[in-house]
Amino acid sequence: MKTKVIKYSNNTIKKMQFETDFFELRDPRYPLRLRFHKNREKASWYFVQRAQGKSYFKKIANWPILSFSDIQANLSTYQVKFTLNPDSAISSFFASVDSLANWYLQRSKTNASISNLRKDTIKWAITRHIIPLIGDLQITAINRETLESKFFWPMQSTLQNSTMRSVWNILKQLFTKAMFLKLIEAHELVALKFSDFIKEKIVAEPTRLRATQLDEVHKNIKDQKPSIQCLIILMLAHGTRIGETRQLKWDYFCFQSNTLHIPGKITKNGDELTVPITDKIVKLLQQYRKYQCKRRYKGVYLFPGIAKRKPVSAKKSHSMVQKVSLNNWTSRSLRKIFRSKLLELGVDSEVAEMMINHRRGILSETYIHTTVPILKRQALDKYHTWLNDFQPGILSLSIK
Structure with missing residues (x-):
């Protein structure tokens, strides 16, 4: 397998995508390899670990679903994980809610199928509510109890039910999308409903102008x-x-x-x-x-x-x-x-x-x-x- 040495960046990888004289990219600065699939439309990210004079490759994600920026932002997490447990396997690319939320936010910014207004709403929900409230939690720590105590309870003191529902829908969307792309393991959050936490019906805003x-x-x-x-x-x-x-x-x-x-x-x-x-x-x-x-x-x-x-x-x-x-x-x-x-x-x-x-x-x-x-x-x-x-x-x- 021919390997080309480059300096990783999102733009450089895209330029190299259809050059057919190699199948693997390497950057000496990172313990990462990017291997293109046969049709070169997709590729796989591998974390490379050295042990006893040998190199061990562990697949961590697919490209372009996860760009180099996504991998780079979470690289330290996997360096620690593989150092402590060399035999561990990748079951979830994202460890914390903030890393998952930031990935979804960046993805939405380049999504041509949604309106600018929707993009602004996603940004508002993630940066103003989701990350401040539960961003520091591990994804495995998200359950009914933590959602109730750390997400819904703080929000209900300042937001109307209709606004809380909008934030909840975006949180649910980012978990659902990550599950579909197999970036996280199956999670109970996607099966939960807003009414599981907020029982009061959302009342229409009264008319302020007749x-x-x-x-x-x-x-x-x-x-x-x-x-x-x-x-x-x-x-x-x-x-x-x-x-x-x-x-x-x-x-x-x-x-x-x-x-x-x-x-x-x-x-x-x-x-x-x-x-x-x-x-x-x-x-x-x-x-x-x-x-x-x-x-x-x-x-x-x-x-x-x-x-x-x-x-x-x-x-x-x-x-x-x-x-x-x-x-x-x-x-x-x-x-x-x-x-x-x-x-x-x-x-x-x-x-x-x-x-x-x-x-x-x-x-x-x-x-x-x-x-x-x-x-x-x-x-x-x-x-x-x-x-x-x-x-x-x-x-x-x-x-x-």
Whole structure:
């Protein structure tokens, strides 16, 4: 078996992947060998131990499931393990919860199939809750008792049940993924449920803004910058989430068919959303684009950030909403008004769910390819007519 000596790094290994004059990589700095499989799509990491003048190879993981950075971060653990017990075998690559959590966090950062919002949620759950609470525990020490005393009990004093459930789901996901890839042994955590620890039902957050209060919203909007006005109006008009609204680009709009296509990469659930645009919104967008051009901005975003090359940040977009709400309601309140008013106006519940981009069942999938575009447009026409009748001028900008 031909061996090539290199300095290990993630980029160097990728470059060497399809060079066929060797099958093994070695770095003199580490007791590690990387052996490529026959098709060179995968490889195996081996820990090399010297004893009585011989080299003993112990397989510890597969590449590219675990990169060199992953191996390097946990190498000292296995050096100690093999020194104390030379005959021990690798049954779990990760020893502690923090090493497992950091691996999952790095993996999620490069996962193109999940949205940036989801990546931020994973990072928040791992860095703010999972690692601080149970990161120092060995994976073998995680059981019902430690989860109750060290994970759920501290969280329940500061977090709502719905927030705790989000953190729990991410903890469960990282254990499940590691088990599937055989990076840890079978673990009882993946079979546990949130209700095993928290018995109280999660109560929906009460409505903080009602449709009857839209006159106050309209009054507060008028005194704000056009960018703030446009952000609020688009969320109120279409029920879109703030995360996807703040990242809208001009080329997501088709003014020939009067539709807005929001790609899955910026939606919360990863599903693309198509939104009909009514004549009132077309006029608003034309007015807003003209305003941007007068201010010498001809970039791609409706709501550019400070650097102009990126959209406004999540933190900044929430502060934009707060300038109108005065901290009395949030962007979600606008979405709730949209959803509830659609039902009051007689819109089919299945259509209403699709309009706010909730996950759809088989029945709804049948709807999509037949009548949904027409039903969506009819629903928005009805809703926007009601908005304009109830609060005249609320779907237009006030530019001074």
